[in-house]
Amino acid sequence: MSYLEYSVKHVPTGPRKILHLNWPLLLLVTAVASVGFLMLYSVAGGSFSPWAEPQMKRYAMGVVLLFIVAMVPIWFWRSVSGAVYLGALLLLILVEVIGSVGMGAQRWIDLGFMRLQPSELMKVALVMALAAYYDWLPPKKTSRPQYVLIPVLLILIPTALVLRQPDLGTAILLLAGGAIVMFAAGVHWGYFTAVFGMGMGLVFAVFQSRGTSWQLLKNYQYRRIDTFLDPASDPLGAGYHITQSKIALGSGGWTGRGFMQGTQSRLNFLPEKHTDFIFTTLAEEFGYIGAVSLLSLYALIILFCVASAISNRDRYASLLTIGIASAFFLFFAVNMSMVMGLAPVVGVPLPLVSYGGSAMLVLMLAFGLVQSAHVHRPR
Amino acid sequence: MRKNPAENAETHARVSRRALLLGGAQLLFMGGLGMRMRHLQLNQADQFRLLAEENRINIRLIPPARGEIFDRHGVVLARNEPAYRVTLVPEDAGDVDAVIEKLAALIELDPGELDAAATEMRRSPPFLPVTVADRISWEELSRVAVNAPALPGITPEVGLSRFYPLRGDFAHVVGYVGPVSDYDLSKIENPDQLLRIPRFQIGKVGLEGKLEDSLRGKAGTKRVEVNAVGRVMRELDRREGQQGDAVQLTIDQGLQSYAQARLGEESATAIVMDCRSGDLLAVASAPTFDSNLFVQGISVADYRELTENDHRPLAAKSVQGTYPPGSTFKMITALAALEAGIAGPDQTVWCPGHLEVSNRRFHCWKRAGHGHVNLAQALRESCDVYFYELALEVGIDNISAMAAKFGIGERFDLPLSGVARGLNPSRDWKREARGADWVVGDTVNVSIGQGFVLTSPLQLAVMTARLATGLNVMPRLVKSVNGIDTPVAPSADMGIDPAYLDEVRRGMYAVSNHRRGTAYGSRIIEDKYRLAGKTGTSQVRNITAAERARGVTRNEDLPWNRRDHALFVNFAPYDAPEIAVAVVVEHGGGGSTAAAPIARDITLQALYGDAPPLEAYPAKDRQRIKKQQEEIRTLKPGRSVTRRDRA
Known part of the structure; x- marks a missing residue:
């Protein structure tokens, strides 16, 4: 069913839209962000600067953004999906050209007031584009090879660009996120099985290529994989991140050491304590209970999104919601797996909690889209 | 594009199905994460908590006061003096060169030290302090402290360093400390952790070296919390060390300085020795050196100057030096003869100036001979x-046995470096050391301490x-340790x-009176x-017959290092002996002219406890002695003794 077919008169208009927002979802997002403020306050040694305060300001900006996006009808967003995707793609190419070099990787464009990471934007743009594509595509053609190729290209082009930066974490998120939208849209199982098989082959190739002239990954990425497989081999060098992170998690116990009592993070044993490894601080200071609480909040966000997607009979809105929820899931699933030593350290922040401007704003934009889909759903 | 409702419903159902599938898979994965958390946080909690403690607690040593x-x-x-130095933390300083420039305006900076600091800065992490000025004065330290706000990263620091207020006067007795070296460490079986502290001061020679273990004291410890890069965050607790x-x-400082x-x-x-208790009142060795030179590590130039000096200032001649005793040994020979009943007050010997023993002519110092002499005269x-x-x-x-008794x-x-054994020769010794039998000529030589x-x-x-x-x-030598008197060995009758x-x-009385x-x-x-x-003059060379014939035997005509050693031993007062004195002047010539006046002056100084009145001296010497006393008085105790200072 498409928007052209249902009566627009049932859709709330004007300020009344605010009442029809998915308020529980917004509350959950705020709760997760608040956990972030708390942890940023703690890792700064009980201070709002340098992290907690800017993060709160960005969140406030993000909420405004969310409301604006939510108030705009979802069919407008569908119609600009392709343009947004192209814009994000252009920006990605732009960072290749003028991007500043930070942390060894070209990832952002300096806008003056903030640094924009086009790869962050692309995560949302890709979901939008794929949702719009499958909304346009007659469902019968979904699994035809030529119509599968188009979204695959839509996914692979930005993924390749991001990989060039190089940002392995985001590339994985784009790839997996895109695949999930395709899966949700009903692409035949066979494709996924085939791709999975090929992926395995690629992993094999990656390992085989190591040390040869056609080496596929950078050396530091190989080292991260090595230390992921055996962190104990180099506890002070490459395995340091994972070892220290596990020590922090493990020393939390049931209830943790207490707010601002985490020795691992406060004494700088934890690397990137305010960004990628912020979850370890939470786990150290609030223990298992704190960690599971945050995990539950994330789970509830996913649940509310899935519920919203299922109840929404509009194909674009439904696919968009499930796509964003899945991208969000991938975000924290990869981050948590990473700090728990289940996945290599690829540099994916914990969504809404880790310190970072672009990520926060893009996430709020994405949730704005989810809200818009919810508000303007066919009734 | 129009779509029929049935188809729409079907596709929506498929999307919902797959969405549910995805949501379910995601929740399942989160459940897995929760289980993993449970495993890490609860099952392995103890192990990880221990690791975290080890991460952050660091035990540091507090050096004790010596x-x-x-x-x-x-x-x-x-004693221990506060040693002032200035350190710089590059991280806090920001622009290191600018800060050092400002510092240079306040205090004098040694370019060598700055070079070393620059090298250290490149090597060590930027939060570790680097010494930029060492051994500065209190005034300089104050100047830095007052200007501290304008000098980011600069810290004036106070530590303890050994100081010898009397400089050279006790250089050979007290010895000196110096920064611990790898060589020092290699000699010690299980080195105290303290010795691992860079530039920790350890006793090298003299008392400082011999009594190192009791002088050093016990290290205190403090437990500090450190962060991942080793920076100290705060002190958790502290156990003070124990001073040495x-x-x-x-030793009597006044007498020692006078000597x-x-x-x-x-x-x-x-x-100078108290001849009743055995207490050493003065143990002087000259020339001497300023022991403070060694405390922070001596410079190559200073050290070379000390080692190249032919008067060997570094040697503690008092206990390390061994000399033929010359005529001061004659009391031993006399006592051996008296004990054996050979000599007596009335027995005399005819001295023609020489004695033929097994075809060798042994000379008397007096070529003309003494004629008939008894023991007292001899x-x-x-x-x-x-x-x-x-x-x-x-x-x-008999002679050797008597010498051993003395x-x-x-x-x-004694807790001094290199206390010499000397040599009391015997038949057995000669057979072992020289592989030859003792001959009578050897006995004749030994009888006069040659x-x-x-x-x-x-x-x-x-x-x-x-x-x-x-x-x-x-x-x-050691009167007491921590206020507890060291026992005086009870003296038995010989x-x-x-x-x-x-x-x-x-x-002996007649020798002087x-x-x-x-x-x-x-x-x-x-x-x-x-x-x-008793005077003594010991030859450091053999006078060949040819030399004797040429008559080149006057000491003054010889190069300094071939002249005779001058010796003098005495006790005083004669009636109730209190002190015993021994003086050796290397290559000083005759014992009566070079050593005896020194021994007499030191004896008087010791007996009076201060500069003696001129009346104690023979009338014709008083004028000269007065001048000499004034000269010595102008030399303050602890005067500097390096050659550079003298110049």
Whole structure:
């Protein structure tokens, strides 16, 4: 069913839209962000600067953004999906050209007031584009090879660009996120099985290529994989991140050491304590209970999104919601797996909690889209 | 594009199905994460908590204050002084060059030190302090402290460093400390953790070296919380260390300083010993050096200057040096002969100026000979032939046994570096060491303290003390440790007939008080302090017959290092001996001219406890002595002694 077919008169208009927002979802997002403020306050040694305060300001900006996006009808967003995707793609190419070099990787464009990471934007743009594509595509053609190729290209082009930066974490998120939208849209199982098989082959190739002239990954990425497989081999060098992170998690116990009592993070044993490894601080200071609480909040966000997607009979809105929820899931699933030593350290922040401007704003934009889909759903 | 409702419903259902599938898979994965968390946080909690503790707690040592060293009256000989230095933390300084430039405007900076600091900065993490100025004065430190706000990263620091207020006067007794070296560490079986502290000061020689273990004290510890890069965040608790033992010496600082000043630049040594208790009152060795030079590590130039000096300032000649005792050994020969019943007060020997023994001619110092001499005269005028004759009859075994009773060839157990054993030769010794049999000529040589016999000045002092008292006095250097007196070895009677000892003492009295005595010129005329002594002049070379024929035997004509050693031993007062003195002046010439005046002056200084009145001196010397006393008085105790300072 498409928007052209249902009566627009049932859709709330004007300020009344605010009442029809998915308020529980917004509350959950705020709760997760608040956990972030708390942890940023703690890792700064009980201070709002340098992290907690800017993060709160960005969140406030993000909420405004969310409301604006939510108030705009979802069919407008569908119609600009392709343009947004192209814009994000252009920006990605732009960072290749003028991007500043930070942390060894070209990832952002300096806008003056903030640094924009086009790869962050692309995560949302890709979901939008794929949702719009499958909304346009007659469902019968979904699994035809030529119509599968188009979204695959839509996914692979930005993924390749991001990989060039190089940002392995985001590339994985784009790839997996895109695949999930395709899966949700009903692409035949066979494709996924085939791709999975090929992926395995690629992993094999990656390992085989190591040390040869056609080496596929950078050396530091190989080292991260090595230390992921055996962190104990180099506890002070490459395995340091994972070892220290596990020590922090493990020393939390049931209830943790207490707010601002985490020795691992406060004494700088934890690397990137305010960004990628912020979850370890939470786990150290609030223990298992704190960690599971945050995990539950994330789970509830996913649940509310899935519920919203299922109840929404509009194909674009439904696919968009499930796509964003899945991208969000991938975000924290990869981050948590990473700090728990289940996945290599690829540099994916914990969504809404880790310190970072672009990520926060893009996430709020994405949730704005989810809200818009919810508000303007066919009734 | 139009779509029929049925189709729409079907596709929506498929999307919902797959959405549910995805949501379910995601929740399942989250459940897995929760289980993993449970495993890490609960099942392995203890293990990880321990690792976290190890991560953050660091135990640091607090260096203890070194034990101080005092003289017998409580004068400080070695103490700990605050050492001021300026450190810089590059991370806090920001622009290091700018800060150093500002610092240079306030205090003088050593370019060498700055170079070292720059190298250190490149090597170490930026939060570790680097020393940019060491050994600065309190004024300089204050200047830096006042300007601290304008000097980011600069910290004025206070530590403890050894200081010897008397500089050279105790250089050979107290010794010195220096920064611990790899060589020091290699010598110690299980080095104290303290020694791992860079530039920690460890006793190197003298008392500082020998009593290192008790002077060092015990390290305190503090537990500090450190972060991942080792920066100290805060102190958790602190256990203070224990200062090293306070050591009090038997030395009298006033007398020691006087003795050092009196020896001056001669290559000489003087020992004053309480002949009743064995307490060493002065152990002087000249020339000396400023022990403070070594505390922070001596410069190559300073060290070379000390080692290249032919007067060997670094050597503690008082206990390390061994010299042929020369005529000061004659008392031993005399006593051996008296004990054996060979000599007696009335027995005389004819001295023609030489004695033929097994086709070799042994000369008396007086070429013309002494004529008929008895024991007292022979000691008084130091007749060699008399003792040759005695020795031929009494034999080396008796002489050697007597020498052993007086401590010759014995290494006294004093906490000083390289205390010499000397050499008390015997038939067995010669067979073992030289692989030859003892010959009678050897005995003749030993009888006048030449040949094989070697004594340290300390042994001469002990010998004299034992002669004066008849007791086997043992030398003692440490009076008390931490206020607890070290025991005085009870002196037993040596078992020598007092009549024989009196005979020898009378001879020694005559040496200094009889008009014909060899040390008559260095007598004391104050009756209650009369001294009894013996001169000695020991050859450091053999006088060949050819030389004798040419007549080139005058010391003054020889290069300094081939001249005779001058010796003098004495005790005083004669009637009730209190002190024993031994003086050796290396290559000083005759004992009566070079050593006896020094011994007399030191004896008087010791007996009066201060500069003696001129009335104690013979009338014709008083003018000269007055001048000499004034000269010495201008030399403050602890005067600097490096050659550069003198220039």
